[in-house]
Amino acid sequence: MPLPSPRPIDPSSAPALRWGVIGTGWIAGRFADALHRHTAQRVVAVAARDLPRTLAFAAAHGIETAVTDRRALLDAVDAVYIAVPHSAHAAVAREAIAAGRHVLVEKPFATSAAEAREVVDDARAAGVLAMEAMWTRYLPQSDVLRQLISDGALGEIHQVVADFGSVAPYDPTGRMWDPALAGGALLDLGVYPVSFASSILGVPERIQASGLVTPDGIDLRATALLGYANGADAVVSTSMVSRTAERAEVIGAAARVDVLPSFFAPTGLRVTRRIGGRNEVEEWRDEAFTERYDGLGYQASALARYVGEGRTESPLHPLDEVVAVLDVIDRIRPQLTVVDPARFQDA
Known part of the structure; x- marks a missing residue:
């Protein structure tokens, strides 16, 4: 019996969103590169506390805007990829949700179930899509x-x-x-x-x-x-x-x-x-x-597809x-x- 064929989301079928990346660590760079190489999504802004490092990150990954103020980033994007340390995931996600932005939160979604539930409650109340970046x-x-x-x-x-x-x-x-x-x-x-x-x-x-x-x-x-x-x-x-x-x-x-x-x-x-x-x-x-981390683009295309379908959470997760x-x-x-x-x- 032959194995079934995979049915990945066609990147061209998902609406092109303007993405912001919060955080300039290693995984944030791999995410930005994957989007630009293999999806219709585009990272248009990056925010982090260290301005010289943020500017360098933007230059390295073809991002037009680099800021230290997250509010400036939130004003310029449709969706946010959150790649700060685990301890800040929930707080930054709630800030983005309060601004009406869809969020893809790097795993773990939060540091505890109780903290995660707060983010989920905020997202549902705001009517925005929230996803954990469990790329698998x-x-x-x-x-x-x-x-x-x-x-x-x-x-x-x-x-x-x-x-x-x-x-x-x-x-x-x-x-x-x-x-x-x-x-x-x-x-x-x-x-x-x-x-x-x-x-x-x-x-x-x-x-x-x-x-x-x-x-x-x-x-x-x-x-x-x-x-x-x-x-x-x-x-x-x-x-x-x-x-x-x-x-x-x-x-x-x-x-x-x-x-x-x-x-x-x-x-x-x-x-x-x-x-x-x-x-x-x-x-x-x-x-x-x-490059294995080019696979990070699948989750971004999925989020964009779900946004286009009017969903507020992932049916796969x-x-x-x-x-x-x-x-x-x-x-x-x-x-x-x-x-x-x-x-x-x-x-």
Whole structure:
């Protein structure tokens, strides 16, 4: 049985919006480049506190306006991509929403479920579209996987497995190690496997977790077993002190799907079926781009399409689910064991 073909949004079918980027970090640059290379969307303004750095960012990415005042940016755009540190996501999103702008908020959408709910309530009251920039949801491989599940090709889903771990060298002043900037593995990396499990199985009924957290609340690594009312389960793990395979699996009664590493980026799928006592394997690879982060453009085209359709949230990633994923993270963190971060100074 051939694999279904992906159905990505045609960039030319989405209305061209004027985008503002708030923040000048690495991911903001990749986002701007992806839009300009592969979509009808255009970044027309960038805002950040450091004017020389903001001007340099604008020059590097072909952006006409660079400002330090976010209000000036909001006056000039239709939609805003928010790429500031995690700790400021919610506040900046609420400011943009209050100005009547659509928002694409870099993951994590907020630092907690309660904070995310405030943003969601504001967006719904204002009638603007709010999305988490969980780019994985909008990649072609994710559409292939959704089709396999909806067509029943995998049978009953029994288990989902996903991991994302990397090494952030010990630095108490660095973003990943700073509680004031919402550091830690779960919000920065763990949101990917938790969101992936959510996209397949929904909201878990039970959460059992183990891992390590510093006395000031920086979660270093975590593994969680998520149990669901239908008997399925998910195993999700993350780390900022060790590297993982960055893999994801969806295991069904009739077939298994391996999302090729790194599962959250444009890669591909391998489907294994047991037929007539032997394994039959089919594979699809995403070869659209040579630069993986060019895949960031899919989510921008999706937001523009949804705006054109009059939607106020993504049908592929509803806002209530965004909140529920952060609630899972909120429930994992208190189960972790407190350790002295000094043991990771040589990591």
